[in-house]
Amino acid sequence: MNLFDSLAVALTALRANLLRSILTTLGIIIGVGSVIVMVAVGAGARSEVDRRINALGTNMLVVFPGSTRVGGRAGGAGTSLPLAEGDVQAIRERLPEVVAISGYLQGIAPVVRGSGNWVTGVAGVHEAYTEVRDWSLAAGRPFTAQDVRTGARVALLGSTVAEKLFGREDPLDETIRIRNVPFKVVGVLEPKGQTGFGRDQDDMILLPLSAARGRIVGRNQVVNDQVGQIFVKLEASTDLERAQEEIESILRQRRRIQPGAEDDFAVRNLAEFLKARTAAQTTLSWLLGATSAIALIVGGIGIMNIMLVSVTERTREIGLRMAVGGRRRDILMQFLVEAVTLCMLGGLIGVAIGIALAVGIAHTAEWPILISPDVVLVALAAAAGTGIFFGFFPARRAALLNPIEALRSE
Amino acid sequence: MNALSELRAAAAGAVRPPLIEATAVTKTYRMGDAEVHALDGVSLAIRQGEFVAIMGPSGSGKSTMMNLIGALDVPTSGSLEIDGRNVAELTSDELAELRNRSIGFVFQQFNLLPRTTALRQVMLPLLYARPRPADPEAIARQRLEQVKLATRLDHLPSQLSGGQQQRVAVARALVNNPKVLLADEPTGALDTRTSEEIMRLFCDLNAAGITVILVTHEHDIAAHARRRISFRDGRIVEDTGAEKARSAAP
Numbered sequence: 001m002n003l004f005d006s007l008a009v010a011l012t013a014l015r016a017n018l019l020r021s022i023l024t025t026l027g028i029i030i031g032v033g034s035v036i037v038m039v040a041v042g043a044g045a046r047s048e049v050d051r052r053i054n055a056l057g058t059n060m061l062v063v064f065p066g067s068t069r070v071g072g073r074a075g076g077a078g079t080s081l082p083l084a085e086g087d088v089q090a091i092r093e094r095l096p097e098v099v100a101i102s103g104y105l106q107g108i109a110p111v112v113r114g115s116g117n118w119v120t121g122v123a124g125v126h127e128a129y130t131e132v133r134d135w136s137l138a139a140g141r142p143f144t145a146q147d148v149r150t151g152a153r154v155a156l157l158g159s160t161v162a163e164k165l166f167g168r169e170d171p172l173d174e175t176i177r178i179r180n181v182p183f184k185v186v187g188v189l190e191p192k193g194q195t196g197f198g199r200d201q202d203d204m205i206l207l208p209l210s211a212a213r214g215r216i217v218g219r220n221q222v223v224n225d226q227v228g229q230i231f232v233k234l235e236a237s238t239d240l241e242r243a244q245e246e247i248e249s250i251l252r253q254r255r256r257i258q259p260g261a262e263d264d265f266a267v268r269n270l271a272e273f274l275k276a277r278t279a280a281q282t283t284l285s286w287l288l289g290a291t292s293a294i295a296l297i298v299g300g301i302g303i304m305n306i307m308l309v310s311v312t313e314r315t316r317e318i319g320l321r322m323a324v325g326g327r328r329r330d331i332l333m334q335f336l337v338e339a340v341t342l343c344m345l346g347g348l349i350g351v352a353i354g355i356a357l358a359v360g361i362a363h364t365a366e367w368p369i370l371i372s373p374d375v376v377l378v379a380l381a382a383a384a385g386t387g388i389f390f391g392f393f394p395a396r397r398a399a400l401l402n403p404i405e406a407l408r409s410e
Numbered sequence: 411m412n413a414l415s416e417l418r419a420a421a422a423g424a425v426r427p428p429l430i431e432a433t434a435v436t437k438t439y440r441m442g443d444a445e446v447h448a449l450d451g452v453s454l455a456i457r458q459g460e461f462v463a464i465m466g467p468s469g470s471g472k473s474t475m476m477n478l479i480g481a482l483d484v485p486t487s488g489s490l491e492i493d494g495r496n497v498a499e500l501t502s503d504e505l506a507e508l509r510n511r512s513i514g515f516v517f518q519q520f521n522l523l524p525r526t527t528a529l530r531q532v533m534l535p536l537l538y539a540r541p542r543p544a545d546p547e548a549i550a551r552q553r554l555e556q557v558k559l560a561t562r563l564d565h566l567p568s569q570l571s572g573g574q575q576q577r578v579a580v581a582r583a584l585v586n587n588p589k590v591l592l593a594d595e596p597t598g599a600l601d602t603r604t605s606e607e608i609m610r611l612f613c614d615l616n617a618a619g620i621t622v623i624l625v626t627h628e629h630d631i632a633a634h635a636r637r638r639i640s641f642r643d644g645r646i647v648e649d650t651g652a653e654k655a656r657s658a659a660p
Contacts, residue, residue: 320521
């Protein structure tokens with residue numbers, strides 16, 4: 001009796017008790033289905049975080065002004081001395097690992113182009129900003145050092161803004177008015193998608209910091225060369241933690257903060273922050289994975305139970321098979337194949353349901369999912385393994401039946 | 411010329427060892443504290459081509475004898491050779507192989523598999539055969555034709571009459587060209603007319619050279635056999651004998 005014969009026998013037997021087979025395999029269906037959903041959602045979340053970290057810019061530190069670490073009597077964010085051009089200068093000069101550095105002074109402003117208008121985020125930046133953020137251009141050119149030095153009235157549009165204001169037209173060399181100041185569009189940025197916090201990063205316009213400052217953004221200025229936040233891109237081999245301390249000490253010195261006093265600024269590694277959030281999600285998906293494993297075990301016990309019933313019901317058949325020459329291992333194999341077939345059918349149904357659910361979640365909750373073939377294979381292997389493990393005992397019981405008694409049974 | 415060749419055949423038969431040879435076979439079951447001697451020193455020899463009826467009331471040991479002859483069980487003591495092999499020395503796998511190759515079973519309750527077509531029923535022993543025949547389906551079809559069921563190949567047991575079911579079972583028993591057809595009350599579940607039909611089939615098969623061993627308690631069924639062995643209390647009480655049966659035959 002080869003495997004193919006056994007499979008044919010197994011399918012006949014399972015079809016004979018179709019409803020029972022399906023109910024039995026429900027545990028496996030649920031187990032495998034939930035594994036697929038959990039892993040798809042977990043992997044989707046991870047890849048999304050990776051994407052966001054990359055979108056944020058790699059090896060990047062951000063310096064925020066005036067956010068004290070502990071609330072207390074501190075004035076809160078932005079109440080302290082702003083960061084200024086001098087700070088940018090100092091970090092660039094004293095930290096050799098700096099690849100690119102840029103200020104980021106942002107605000108919200110109405111933008112008009114002909115009869116169309118749009119209120120969007122506007123940020124004044126240095127020419128290196130696009131490099132810091134690993135942000136390439138879909139069209140046009142980035143800012144030059146001269147643009148920033150001379151305060152040229154040029155603008156780079158985020159893809160959302162470009163679409164809102166220009167539709168399908170080419171925005172290059174067109175003029176837009178921001179707070180009534182005309183700017184010439186010199187480039188359009190590649191779409192970057194949402195931030196890790198759900199904000200559309202493409203709904204914004206970049207201007208040279210010198211051109212935007214005072215007129216467009218940061219109008220209630222305390223110092224006249226403020227730069228908002230500072231984005232620092234460091235060499236790939238840089239120890240970010242050390243660089244972070246370095247920047248802190250540079251700024252403490254420049255801001256004359258007494259030893260022991262709190263910083264009135266903060267240096268953040270946003271990628272780390274996102275990674276920490278991923279870790280929490282990973283823990284959660286492990287927990288759900290464990291739940292799936294329990295479902296598989298419960299399903300397996302169900303399989304074992306029904307296989308024992310099947311062996312009892314078919315004792316005569318087993319006796320007959322032995323009488324016509326079936327060896328013990330033939331009988332064992334037949335029932336093992338039947339248990340594995342049952343589990344694999346459950347596994348396949350589970351995979352189908354799991355994928356359908358994952359896609360459904362992706363659509364309704366707009367949650368990214370990732371279904372990898374590996375996971376499907378592993379889930380099916382787990383189902384097959386469950387079949388072998390829990391099918392073995394009933395199959396062995398069948399194989400060890402005494403042929404005479406088996407033939408005589410009712 | 412004819413007499414001479416018959417003489418030669420008889421001489422050859424005498425030289426050839428019996429197909430089934432039991433010597434002082436006992437079979438003891440333990441039921442609780444008591445020992446039950448189902449067989450108590452049975453010796454018999456059955457040669458190729460015989461048509462034997464094993465008779466006796468229930469509890470006489472005839473079923474136990476049938477299980478032993480069918481290689482489904484091994485004796486407690488004594489020796490039993492089937493088709494040249496001492497069953498006491500065989501593993502359970504080797505016993506299965508012996509059953510597969512040398513013995514065809516026919517049961518009172520037919521023992522057909524449910525939800526399985528006649529063709530597949532008959533193929534079953536071939537699927538367990540090693541080496542496996544190249545085209546089991548063709549062999550099975552041929553056997554079904556032999557029992558005049560060529561038009562019922564795809565029928566399920568539930569779609570066949572009792573007599574037809576038993577004929578499927580006979581075809582299944584024959585499919586591996588066994589040395590012995592071992593039938594346990596093969597007509598017990600059939601009406602008189604169908605019983606006659608099945609018995610005629612056995613007679614034809616025996617005439618074609620197959621050894622047939624019938625286990626029955628019905629005298630008119632046993633009458634078809636050329637040799638009768640009667641059991642009582644685990645012993646043989648009557649054996650009409652191979653030679654006598656042979657001479658009695660027309």
